[in-house]
Every structure is written in structure tokens, then in C-alpha cells.
Amino acid sequence: MTLADSPPPAAKTETTSVDVLIIGSGISGSSLSFNLHKHHPQLKTLTTEARSVVGGNVISRKENGYVWEEGPNTFQPSEQIMRLAVDVGLKDDLVLADSTLPRFVYWDDKLFALPLGPQDIPTFRLLSLPGAIRAGLGALGFVLPAPRGEETVKQFITRHLGSEVFEKMIDPFVSGVYAGDPSKLAMQSAFKKIFALTKLGGTQGILEGGIIRIGQKKREREQNPPDEDLPTWKGGALGSFKDGLAMLPNAIQRQLGDKIKLQWRLVDVERAENGMYKAVFETPEGTRDITTKAIAMTTPAGATVRALKNLAPGISALEKVYYPPVWSVSLAYPKSEFKEPLRGFGNLIPRKLGIRTLGTIWSSVLFPGRAPEDMELLLSYIGGARDVGIKELSEEEVVKAVDGDVKRILLKDGSQVEPVVVGVRRWERAIPQYNLGHEGVLNDALKAMEDCEGIFLGGNFVHGVAFGDCVSWGAEYAPRIADYVSVQTGTLLNKS
Ligand SMILES: Cc1cc2nc3c(=O)[nH]c(=O)nc-3n(C[C@H](O)[C@H](O)[C@H](O)COP(=O)(O)OP(=O)(O)OC[C@H]3O[C@@H](n4cnc5c(N)ncnc54)[C@H](O)[C@@H]3O)c2cc1C
Numbered sequence: 001m002t003l004a005d006s007p008p009p010a011a012k013t014e015t016t017s018v019d020v021l022i023i024g025s026g027i028s029g030s031s032l033s034f035n036l037h038k039h040h041p042q043l044k045t046l047t048t049e050a051r052s053v054v055g056g057n058v059i060s061r062k063e064n065g066y067v068w069e070e071g072p073n074t075f076q077p078s079e080q081i082m083r084l085a086v087d088v089g090l091k092d093d094l095v096l097a098d099s100t101l102p103r104f105v106y107w108d109d110k111l112f113a114l115p116l117g118p119q120d121i122p123t124f125r126l127l128s129l130p131g132a133i134r135a136g137l138g139a140l141g142f143v144l145p146a147p148r149g150e151e152t153v154k155q156f157i158t159r160h161l162g163s164e165v166f167e168k169m170i171d172p173f174v175s176g177v178y179a180g181d182p183s184k185l186a187m188q189s190a191f192k193k194i195f196a197l198t199k200l201g202g203t204q205g206i207l208e209g210g211i212i213r214i215g216q217k218k219r220e221r222e223q224n225p226p227d228e229d230l231p232t233w234k235g236g237a238l239g240s241f242k243d244g245l246a247m248l249p250n251a252i253q254r255q256l257g258d259k260i261k262l263q264w265r266l267v268d269v270e271r272a273e274n275g276m277y278k279a280v281f282e283t284p285e286g287t288r289d290i291t292t293k294a295i296a297m298t299t300p301a302g303a304t305v306r307a308l309k310n311l312a313p314g315i316s317a318l319e320k321v322y323y324p325p326v327w328s329v330s331l332a333y334p335k336s337e338f339k340e341p342l343r344g345f346g347n348l349i350p351r352k353l354g355i356r357t358l359g360t361i362w363s364s365v366l367f368p369g370r371a372p373e374d375m376e377l378l379l380s381y382i383g384g385a386r387d388v389g390i391k392e393l394s395e396e397e398v399v400k401a402v403d404g405d406v407k408r409i410l411l412k413d414g415s416q417v418e419p420v421v422v423g424v425r426r427w428e429r430a431i432p433q434y435n436l437g438h439e440g441v442l443n444d445a446l447k448a449m450e451d452c453e454g455i456f457l458g459g460n461f462v463h464g465v466a467f468g469d470c471v472s473w474g475a476e477y478a479p480r481i482a483d484y485v486s487v488q489t490g491t492l493l494n495k496s
Helices: 027-039 079-087 118-123 129-140 153-161 163-178 192-197 206-223 247-259 301-308 313-320 388-392 395-409 438-448 467-495
Strands: 014-023 045-049 060-063 066-069 094-096 103-107 110-113 239-241 260-262 265-271 277-283 286-297 326-334 346-348 357-361 375-383 420-427 455-457
Touching (some): 014 467, 027 467, 045 247, 066 326, 066 375, 066 420, 103 163, 129 206, 247 260, 286 301, 286 467, 357 395, 375 388, 375 420
Parallel strands (some): 014 045, 014 286, 045 260, 286 455
Antiparallel strands (some): 060 066, 103 110, 346 357
16 A cells, blocks of 8 residues: 555544435436435435545536537436436436437448338348348247246347347347347346346237237326426437436536535445444545444445445355446547438447447437537447457557447548547446346345345446436335335334
């Protein structure tokens, strides 16, 4: 340890007491904190964040006429995201991309638009005729029975829709969501909603399950219509905010004020009197202790282990959760350099092609104001579970690799234009992989926490990796945690 790393000189430890401590101000922690603050104002809450900014993975930047993302790029709209956006005062800042923008897959030196609906299937040429027939029969339910135990995404999709759909469509899609390895990701954990479709009908087919699910959702909406003050959106639309996704955690921070402490790193949790906990923090002012009735952990798996291992040694099961390295690279090019004017969400790239870039989001096409008028801004992700060597590359090497791939796929043949390097970020540990055994790992962790009533495990390795999953978790757990605290408070009052 160098002098610079050493802890600040022994400072006085102050102890304060709260009802709920929320650890981490990523989108999971921010959503939970805001929901507790708004709907349960009687509770004394404190959110603590190890870094000097809120938002966790959500990092948006604005400079020189560009607005770009260095973490997640968009969300799939949901009622809970809309609710949160409206409640924090961002209704007018919401931006929704045109829902008819297609996603493309690069194959055979061409871009193929994925169907937006059944009307596009007759003109869809990415699959060969036998590949399309195989997929159609599988979707109708002509599939081999499911094996015992978990299936990987590759096994499941190949069994249901055939190897061509897997290779050309699902493999690049998996890269887009997880930067993952489909021969390791567990279908039932990584793509829960699609997996569930095969259990809905009598045929096991995804099509029948999909139709049943659409009906269920319609009925759910009729019984529980969305609030009228919420913005509406079309299926397939993607959302963000004018200045990027970080507007959401930043707006929450403004509303919560000093209920959020930055640069407060949770280092340990101990039991305190009356079923409470003492949480120990490293802060710029020295060590601080907080006693609390409940703790909501929304930190990445490794940080959760480090903070809870003295309290519940079995929590170390979470060390098995793997986060591969990824780089996000935002480059801009003059519109005049493109083979064709861009109109779409972006392009995915099947791994079989040996192209290093995983996929590219056409950011300036999706949302207005992301780039100067004559430029297109492209956000590419590169690396992931099948290219871990990427973390050894320098920033220049990564930019060169992405620029080469963009030139090959999108720019005019022979284009030598230098890109504007708008933003580059290395994620040493990007997205948690819901690999085979993930459910078992989570169960082991929950078992280890059985005696730790009042500690709630959250974060994207628990409840889903999508931005929307994190927002939903916060909305759903706020009332649960409030209930827990009120029961706990009642018990304490009865004792006193
Ligand atoms: C490169 C990339 C691209 C992505 N793209 C998309 C996308 O386009 N769409 C989408 O829906 N999702 C996307 N995701 C996934 C999504 O962004 C994440 O799953 C989500 O942001 C995770 O939020 P979280 O709050 O659960 O965790 P995090 O964002 O990891 O937040 C955890 C917080 O805990 C803090 N912390 C850690 N240790 C401590 C400690 N000891 N004490 C206090 N605080 C601590 C951290 O500093 C951090 O702020 C992407 C993720 C990455 C990395």
C-alpha cells in the first residue's frame, strides 16, 4: 500500500441511525431510493455511493455538439420507467426513437433488416429457405423435448429454431445484450421471458406461447390501465432522455439532496442491538458508522461479497458471477462518407464472421441532437466473454479496430476518413453473465443470508441486467422494504 492509498488519519467515528440504507446509486439503487422517498416519506433513508457521481454504469456525456453514452445506450420503455421519469420531473426530457427503425444484421457483406412484424417475413432474406422452414416448424412447436436440467442459450435456440437462426440472429443478439457467450449463458436465467413462452401453451412452441402472452398482457392492461399522465409509446420503440440516460439518476439525486452520500464506500456490516445492523463506511472524512433496520444492497456481486462476508461468509458464492470486459467506443463520421444514408437502430455482427466489434448503435439516427448536423455518431461495443483479450489493448488499438469494422460495414468502399473520437471507455467488468448455474449461485447466496433478515439483495446480477429491470426492481422492492421496516418498528415499540 502506498501512502496515497492509506486511509485518512484516524477520524472520529460518528454513529447515526436510519430506517433503510441503500448501498449503490446505480439505476437499481436510485430507483429504490426515489420510490422510498416518494411513497414512504415517513422512513428515514440514506443512499450511499462509493464513487463521486451517481448513476453507476449509466454514464452520459455532452461536449462539442455531441451527446453520447459510455454505458447503456437506450432502454425499452415500460410503465415503471415512464412513472419514474414523470415523477422526477423528466417528462419533457424523454426521447423515444421511431419504433419503425429496423435492426440490421451484417452478413455476406450486406446489412439485413430484421423483421419488425409478420408483414416483413416474406421479404426477409437473411435465412436460407431450409433455415426459414426449420425455424417456422420449431416456432410452431415441432421441437425435440427439453433435456433435463438447464440448457444454454445456444442449445435452447438451436433445438427450437435451428442452427441458422442461432448463428445469424440470436448469437449477435446475445452479444448485444450481454456481450456474452451463448454456449455458457443459461436460457432460463438470461432470457427468462422467452424461456417462459415455451411453458405457456400445449405445443412448447415459441409462437403459441407468444400469442398467449400477448393476450395475457392485453388483459392485464385492461384490468390495470396505465395512468393517464404517463407518456405512451409504441412496441419496439427505444427510449432515453435529451441529454442521455444519466439525466434520470441525476434528477433523482437532485430530489433526494443530502439523503445521498457520495464517496461513501460500504466496507463492513455487523449486527447491532434489537435486530438492527451497523454498516461501516470509508468516507473522505474518515470512518462512519450507520445503524439501520434494513439494508438494500445494489452493488455488483464482488462488492456485495466484500461488504457482507464477515456477516454471512456463504455470500462468497457470488464470487462465481462473471463480468467480462467490454469497451464502448463512440466515433463520428461525416454523413457523406456512408454507403447509404443511415436509417435504423444499428447493426449486429455474428461472431462467426470473425469481426471484433460486437455491434454498433446508430446513436444520432435514434435521437435528435446527438451529433452536429453533417455527422453521424456511432456507438460500438467490442470485447465481451468471447474476446477477453480485448482488455489488454490500448485505447488507440481499440479505436483502430472499431474504425476498421465501421469502415468495412457502413462507409463507402475505400473511405480513408479519420473518425472523430467522441468517447472511449474500458469496462473491466461490464455486464454480469447469467451463465449455467446462475440460479444455484443466487440460491446459495440467499441461503447464506437466511439469518440476516432485513438485508435485501439487489443489483443487476440478481433481478436482470436491463435498465428497465433495475427500475422495476426499485419500484417493486420499495413497498416490501417499507413493510419490513414497519413490522420491525412495531416489534421494537412492543419491546420497549
Ligand atoms: C457497457 C454497458 C452497456 C450496457 N447497455 C445497456 C443498454 O443499452 N440497455 C440496457 O437496458 N442495459 C444496458 N446495460 C446494463 C445496465 O446498464 C446495467 O445492468 C445497469 O445500469 C446496472 O445498474 P445497477 O444499479 O444494478 O448496478 P451499477 O450500475 O453497477 O451500480 C452499482 C453502484 O454501486 C456502487 N458501489 C459499488 N461498491 C460499493 C460500496 N462498497 N459502497 C457503496 N457503493 C458501492 C458503484 O459505484 C455503482 O454506482 C449495459 C451495461 C454496460 C456495462
